Amino acid sequence: MKLNYALKTITLSLFLLLTLQVTAQADFQGEAVYMSKTTVDLDNFGGRELSPERKKMIMERMKSMLEKTFILTFNKTESMYKEDEALESPAQGGMRMMGGMGSVGPVYKNVKTNEYLQDQEFFGKQFLINDSLPKYEWKMTGETKQIGQYMCFKATAVKQVDAADWTNMRRKNKDEDKKNEDEKEGAEVEKDSTKKDEFKDPFDQIEIPEQIEVTAWYTMQIPVSAGPGEYWGLPGLILEINSGRTTILCTKITLNPEDKKEIKKPTKGKEVGREEYQDIVKKKMEEMRAMFRARRGGGRR
Template sequence: MKNTILVALLLVTTLIQAQDFQGMAVYESKTSTSEIMKNIGGNREITPDMKASIEERMKKMFEKTFILNFDKSASIYKEEEKLDAPGQNGGGGRMMTSMMGGGGTQYKNVKEKMYSVDKEFFGKEFLIKDSLPSYKWQMTAETKKIGEYICYKATAVVATDPTDFRNFRMRGGDKEKEEKEKAAKAKDSTDANKKTNFMQDVEQIKEKTITAWYAPEIPINQGPDKYWGLPGLILEVNDGTTIILCSKVALNVKDKAEIKAPKTGKVVTQKEYDETVTKKMEEMREMYGGQRGGGRGRGF
């Protein structure tokens, strides 16, 4: 068995060393909507029916397919293009994608240790350029099979994306939530029409522990989304809420993709983009949080 794996690894390594080598991997992304709804469940304005409706819509919205095209040193990662269903509003979907930290074409160059991604947010195009995040991977001997590949487990604690609403939760623990709910129910009926400032009741989850499974048989230092840095292609990533799982791998593909960094949009660093989005979210909080004189939002 070991000899078979060594021979396969040698063949793939030889293949990858070829000047025109390119591969492709398909990933399916799914998010546990129940976890998200648990995080926002303390909002008393959301009825059980509304909660069920939101959860069903989110489930469909979060089920996405992505394509990773890669060569020896670089990759592009992009959502598979699909036609909107009849009557579906594509604009709202694009805005939600932006608020989930996604969208655009993500380019990673592990040789130069940089990445760039083009994003549209509230009608304005941005081009984020920055250094690749450095993951302190803890590699283990634990294995499992994904497709035809033996994968090894690695974990890392990572800072969360402040522009992705999946990384937010209600402030305080369960006890505090219960106390708030009791106090809300005890309020006089004359306050029933008073709106709750939802954004003031949530906080960002600053860190998450992610689990990755990588295949040493494919000795490429790449992975889905922003993940990289393991001695093999990452075939699965789980951050406790979202799972990105590889469903297909093709090496030495004939129809080669153009693996180049995107060029369209206002050039910003990741920090500058996050600050822009956070500022806009704060503006929306002020507009829709029950304060007087909402008015139209300011531009960038």
């Protein structure tokens, strides 16, 4: 056991010595390509009655939203993460509204100045979220795995979920207490059961969890505190993220490319803080709910 530990320590030391020589260059830059994939269970959102052909068609239309390619450009202190413009395509048909609920543009991070900038579109309005870097209390697990040619280490953290994060929407669980309440009210609403069945508020059926656990796999062979999207804070480049139903996996890394790119801060949109933006999202969602209920005659009375 001690021998194995010693061998691992020596191996890690060699990795660090080799990679530190690379990142010691004043003009060091790297580029990483990530594939992001989000899974959706249609059965949890009223899809149980749909035919397999209909489900397949819906998933095909949602593919441009659920499967994306991003490029992370990074140096020792800064990074820029954005969708691959060559592959970017707009959401189609009835999926536009969902895309509008959280269409994320470029994300800029600076670990030296603790700066975080995110270009965010929300229902046709452009925002620039200007805040400090999100804090993650990463827990190292000691687990390792190989991703391509890189030895990666596992870390986990608990993340606060954004109000507009539709990728983590889920059908509400009907726990035993809620069931008992419904049974207690059964006698009172039985005479109005037809009207109750006619009105089904979708906002009553779904929820976004306040927190989820995030798993990251990072490599110390590239000792920069960078990663896809908002993720950072580990002693090496994050090559894989598992967050809710979304997996982000690095598929290609280029260190010191001949054609270096300037890492520019995003500047478009109304500047807001992270909390202010969350309040805007929550207010809009409440407006949508009120409009929906008004169109359905005010719902249950």
